[in-house]
Amino acid sequence: MPSTNREGNTPPSDSAGSLVDGPDTQDCSKHAGGWGRAMTDYEYIWYGNKDESKYPDEACDPYYHQAAQIDSLQVNTVIEGDGKIDVNGTGDFGGTVTAPTFVGNLNGTASGNKSAGAFDIPHVKDEKKRIRHLCAEGPEAGIYIRGKLKDSNQIVLPEYWDGLVDPSTITVTLTQIGYSQDLIVDSVDWGKIVKVRSGLGANINCYYEVWAARYINPMNHDEKLHVVYEGDSPKDYPGNNEYYLLGGWDYDRRETKWRRPEEEIDSVNLDKRT
Numbered sequence: 001m002p003s004t005n006r007e008g009n010t011p012p013s014d015s016a017g018s019l020v021d022g023p024d025t026q027d028c029s030k031h032a033g034g035w036g037r038a039m040t041d042y043e044y045i046w047y048g049n050k051d052e053s054k055y056p057d058e059a060c061d062p063y064y065h066q067a068a069q070i071d072s073l074q075v076n077t078v079i080e081g082d083g084k085i086d087v088n089g090t091g092d093f094g095g096t097v098t099a100p101t102f103v104g105n106l107n108g109t110a111s112g113n114k115s116a117g118a119f120d121i122p123h124v125k126d127e128k129k130r131i132r133h134l135c136a137e138g139p140e141a142g143i144y145i146r147g148k149l150k151d152s153n154q155i156v157l158p159e160y161w162d163g164l165v166d167p168s169t170i171t172v173t174l175t176q177i178g179y180s181q182d183l184i185v186d187s188v189d190w191g192k193i194v195k196v197r198s199g200l201g202a203n204i205n206c207y208y209e210v211w212a213a214r215y216i217n218p219m220n221h222d223e224k225l226h227v228v229y230e231g232d233s234p235k236d237y238p239g240n241n242e243y244y245l246l247g248g249w250d251y252d253r254r255e256t257k258w259r260r261p262e263e264e265i266d267s268v269n270l271d272k273r274t
Contacts, residue, residue: 028060042074139227140169141214148177150205153186155194157210165212166221167191175207216243 048062055062079085123129136142143165149155155172172194174183182199183206189195198204217223217240226239234241 026060030063038071040072140225141216142211143214144209144211146207146209148206149174149196149208151203153196153204155196155208155210157192157194161212162192163215163218165191165214167212169211169213170194171211172196173209173211177205177207179205181206 118132118134120130120132123131143161145158147155157170167188167190170188170191172185172188174185174196176183179202180200181202181204183204184197184199186195186197194208194210196204196206196208215221215223216225223240223243226237229236229238231237237244
């Protein structure tokens, strides 16, 4: 069966200056790719220099990449677009990542040119609005509990705080409800129970918020956070980077070091990402 060109006509026969098909039929269908020799060096994608109006009518319509697959991609300047980037594995970005919304899990502390950690979600009652909140930040691994205390003078702290937090960092905020009570934190016993009393002898009715600093390494309480340090990147951190998961640097790359068996710790190489 003779082939047809882009106009649906049979191309001219063998004559001087004409485009001649090799086989009897011209196959313009798409064939699966992905074979051949892999190109491991970063070369620029070739861009054709013949516009559609000058493209031979006798030739097959060229294919363009609406979708593509590649093993490794180097971007020298910027990625632009109004769509989205889906990363199923680990995404490592040496520069700045800017986006109105991040969807998924961002583990650890964001680093680099981070402005503020945030979440952005639809408004729960007005579909035309959204809600954006920023995450609290501070020079410690702070954790907290809060609640209400009524007709009792004891706040029982979580059992899992024992060994997880430094008891000397525990602070308590009390907000009296309904009437003046002159509330006082009487003591923090063994880092497990906060005792409260009223200087007026009144019945206790209040909200409470208890904060504490978590140990950087629960197995070694001498490990401290270096809030400000000299360096060009997180790998210059003067402490042990194995105790941190840095968003945009490690991004879900590894587990916290103190959770691993000792024999596995020595095999970790922080410089693999460089």
